[in-house]
Amino acid sequence: MIFNNIEKLPQEKLQKMQLDRLNTQLNTVYNNCPLYKKRFDQNNVDPNITKIEDLAKFPILTDEIIIENTVKNKDVFGGRQNIIEDAIWKLFSNDKFPYVEGSPFFYGYSQNDFKSEIDILKRMLFGTGIRQGDFVHAIILGMDPITYSVYQAALKLGCRFLGGLAVEIDIPRIVDSMRLKPNCLITPFAMLMAASKHAKKAGFDESTHFLNYQKVLVHDIIWETRRAEKLQRKGWKNAEFFNLRKINIPGFYACECEKHDGLHYPQDSFIAEIVDPENPKELVAEGERGQLLVTNITREASPCIRYTPPRPLFASKHLEICDCGRTIARLKFLK
Template sequence: MNERRKKYMIWSKEETLDREEIRKIQLKRLKSTIKRVYEKVPFYRKRLDEAGISPEDINSLDDLKKIPFTVKDDLRENYPFGLFAVTKKEVVRIHGSSGTTGKPTVVGYTRNDLNTWTELTARIAAMAGARDDDIAQIAFGYGLFTGAFGLHQGLEKIGAMVVPMSSGNTKKQIMLMKDFGTTLLISTPSYALHMAEVAEEMGINPASDLKVRIGLFGGEGHTEEFRKELENKWEMLATENYGMSELIGPGVSGECQYKCGMHIAEDHFIAEIIDPDTGEVLPPGQKGELVVTTITKEAFPLLRYRTKDITYLIEEQCECGRTLTRMAKVQGRSDDMLIIRGVNVFPSQIESVLVGMKEIGPHYEIIVKKKGYLDVLELNVEVIDGSFLEKYSKLEALKDKIRRNLRTVLGIDAKINLVEPRTLKRFEGKAKRVIDLR
């Protein structure tokens, strides 16, 4: 472990392989995966046959683009076990999405899949700087959601002491952090910010009275401005990791301490960036939709899964010594993009404007509605100091400032409503900040 610490916590040798060796591993595992799903998953056999592709046609990584995409509706239409490549007897655990818009997406794990997942989450925890003497408090909800179980098993593998607190019961969270001397916080970024506010209400300064030194945040995207807010409140290193239940859960990629993109576990996943409208594969550095192919999963392999997440790939080697391709911070989702009066608007663009302003807090709501035939964008934004609302001239000046800044970024106008501190809803899981009333 001491040697690993010296190397910026590089957990496995696969993280520093020569690029050519990584590509050889990817091709070998890709060919094996395609052969297996063709033989074991009727959905993929039919999809590949319709595209006129056989497993023997895949002889290079470039051939991957011949394969049709898999989308979330494919998972729903094959609910619950139609995309599994193993028998139910071989599945030792089930996870899935929340199913808030209907049936959940169901994913399964063999014993080997769980071992792989544990290794990958140990890898991303180590990237962030987790050690065997850390005390890790998990404030993700346990259940079908993969976040809590995924990080739990990886942190235990590293040797950290894990506190499986789950989400909610925030005052008790703070009490345990203080009493146990928690050094790692695992949660969504929005819940971490809420926890800091509750700690302050309890008379506890998160920065000076608690010992949290690293946050391993996932489950939702957040801007660099939001990250700075977290780091200032907690005086911690706020790192981000990426995953989704369909792919494996957390462990697909994660940030090292240099925070310059999330290192992708390329020995287990092949990442592509496509134009979300045309499906064309884009070169590194060009922004588009992330598509991922799993190449080691046994129970639930996926070919060219469209994640809907907007990002780009970075191939330059990181200062930490890892040779893995990185993905930039997710900059929105192709399916949460709002089209307002013909203008494409991502919630992350709005957040980047709001969180960077010192007069207002990091909590906001985005409301889109119709006024006659026109779209109207409206924002509810908390001020930091409630007395500010009593001064009409300052109130109007701040509204104008926010409106101008948003217009510069978005190209459209917005109605701004300033509200009292601590009046907007807080979230223990993924934050839901957009209300579309059209």
């Protein structure tokens, strides 16, 4: 089943939607964000483009560039504030950024940004088979925006929800709360291993303690089938594992569906370019390995244009219709 009709639009319509939204976003950030105006002018690029491939002419955004603008200009958004401050509904700090006293870094959300992210996660949870009446257990970082968004997404699907913090001190409570028998789990891989280790130490029977979990979404940068096999040997025998990937700064998510043939991402909200790592202005062919660059085309508060995380992600992009019936593109992450 498909939750949203956008997920089954023909690629031609999806790409037309992307181009229209990209043009709007490029012009908006050029007029509103000092960082983008400066970098677009330096690279002699016009925010009015005629095809999506023209995005490859624009400069890449890195954490180093954001940090430099944050420190140099005492700008908590690193030059990416796209809407007036009163319209920014919530701010999140990034603990992966080195803190410079007097120059904290934040990325902001408008109310529409949160609504969009909740809708994206709702579609992804549905794509894994999570339905009304399921009991979702989410072990996530307290200040991570996914904490709020996944909670709202689960509730809007009609699920019950149980939260937990992905910190070592909370592991005993997390393991003990599994007695409530949630049947779906969203967690980093490290917490799965820590939970298994603590269960054994606390005297729980590993072979039965985790049996109630049927859907396990692992939000991790590195995920391989052998990890699922290792967990299944540790007692997660009834679990079907799904890879959920996120990149916090642009608010990007991608997730496997029940066919497990790549991770679907929301083409209506993001453009995912796969480029030659040696020449980021050169797109690789569909299905070929390259470096992932992300542009959010609907984000209001602090958009990212051609963002790459500090640890580059490598993937291939696939546009053919998935066996699940979804037409939206898939990413297959590679080493």
